[in-house]
Amino acid sequence: MQNYSVDVNMQPLSILDLLAMKQANEKITCLTAYDASFSRLIDQAGIDVMLVGDSLGMVIQGHSTTIPVTIDEMVYHTQAVVKARKRAFIIADLPFLSYPTIDTALKNAAKLMQSAEAQMVKLEGAHTEIIKNLVDFAVPVCAHLGLLPQSINQLGQYKVQGKDVKEAERITEEAIKVEQAGASLLVLECVPADLASAISKQLTIPVIGIGAGVSCDGQVLVLYDMLGITIGTRPRFSKDFMQVAADIPSAIEQFHQQVKQKQFPSAEHCY
């Protein structure tokens, strides 16, 4: 098995490398990043993917949701992250209401890919027509299903999704549809571990879980949660890696190793 985590080739990883990891049963590691300093540390620790998440609205800007984040702010933070990265694959979020039509989705994806050099954009929900059109114009897409933080005002609260059979079937159907629409990756947030495991096995594309159990093809955490500096209560699915590390680089390396060795997440972090 090729070990991507010690690959010293300084070309950034590509979408094909991530697919090869799934096929080789090597877990994909992903952390959110919002600036150049952390981008450098995360990259040096060998993390495979950095997600410039719209969670920056909460952890950087101090908002209570991700809703206020703008596309220009996403471009600004993505530019900073890309500047300091050598190896990690970079995904940038399309923020709230930046992809309501095919035209706006294309225009905003162009900003993330041309001005900021993201390698892939992520969008929430099973918007298959939007995904198809982005993919037709060579924009790689990561879909995001399960708990959708941009829908918080419809949901009313952040909670586990897909607990009953009907909801589980809906999420499974959506996962199949986004893959068929051309998505190259799927983030599954806050769903029961059994459901995430079944979806990960059913799909060809890599499934990156957050609060979705150890059987996903990879794991993502919000950087500030895993560094133990969550504002308020840390989500149950996350873990403070600073408790087992002497400094920030070691905490990031611990996350990387524990995901690769399938030690994180453990039962206490799952639903």
Ligand code: KIV
């Ligand atoms: O914005 C973000 O950080 C995310 C992760 C929670 C997956 O979308």
